[in-house]
Amino acid sequence: MRDLYEVLGCDRQASAADLKKAYYKLAKQYHPDHNPNDKDAEDKFKEASSAYQVLSDDDQRARYDRFGFDGLRGSPSAGGAGFSNVEDIFSAFGDLFGDFFGGRSSGGRRQARGADLRVDLGLAFAEAVWGTTKEVKVSRDITCGKCSGSGAAPGSKVESCGTCKGKGQVVHAQGFFMVQTTCPHCRGTGKVIREACDECRGKGTRAEQSTLQVSVPAGVDDGQTLRLAGKGETAPGGAAGHLYVVLHVQGDERFKRDNEDVLTEVGVSFVKAALGGEVEIFTLDENCTGSATIKLEPGTQPGDVLVRRGQGIPRVGESGRGDHVVQFKVDIPKKLSTRQEELLRELATELGEDVKEKRGLFGRKKG
């Protein structure tokens, strides 16, 4: 057992402010948030916290100064507790840590928020583009209606836990040190229910299978998550968790999505690509069943695009839409009628193209 002053790196004349400063420095250095999964740092954090707990108490400090560790023995009510559990340190020095580190995000014995839940939701392509309202089924713990979350039978009392006197923590001797742990009787709540609510058996919550309406905004994409604040598990005395809805959006071969833009590939014959004309395409309008006629410029090349500005996917939570990009694919006929072939050969002659001669049976050259 190291000398408590040595642990904090202070001499025996150190003022309360000096001790606080010394502890602050060590606590910051070995704080579990800064040293995740570091057993050595955790031990140092506990050691410093235990030392500071004794030396920050005038009475205990005086007894330690006179009698050493013997002076601390067997006086649990007076404190002098060593810490076996990091969370107990945050409980004991909650205010101090609030000062030091601006609070701690997790742990400690503050009001626990209910657990977050996750559900999956499948959407058709058009539903994701234009938004929809869907139902999801979730199984979650909600506040018990009968006892309003207290866990006590209506009319019965919730009493302060006698074992820990409502503190939620108990102190017992372990070697020289007094060790502070979560009260086993009330499991740290500090309260004891005399007669448990029969609806929830004292838990204060009950599992409920519920159907929730999820409003899906226009423009969501596959893999995105919607957060329904406060729709997760409830926690007695704490805020409810959140419900995360993970979206799975079906693809649509007519519209390839790239964030807020969509790409439509449209096949045009090589003749039309050369001469120009009009092409009918699918659009996102009318719940993705709309159509539009677009102009094809003479001399359109394979891969050329026509951008329909503002005709793409709506931006989630904003006004405006992405673009609808139409890309032309030029189709070359695989088979030609005799007449078509004649015309093409004529064209080839006109263009001065050296084309393969017409083949007869078995691929031999004709006559």
Ligand SMILES: [Zn+2]
């Ligand atoms: Zn209940």
Ligand SMILES: [Zn+2]
């Ligand atoms: Zn208790």
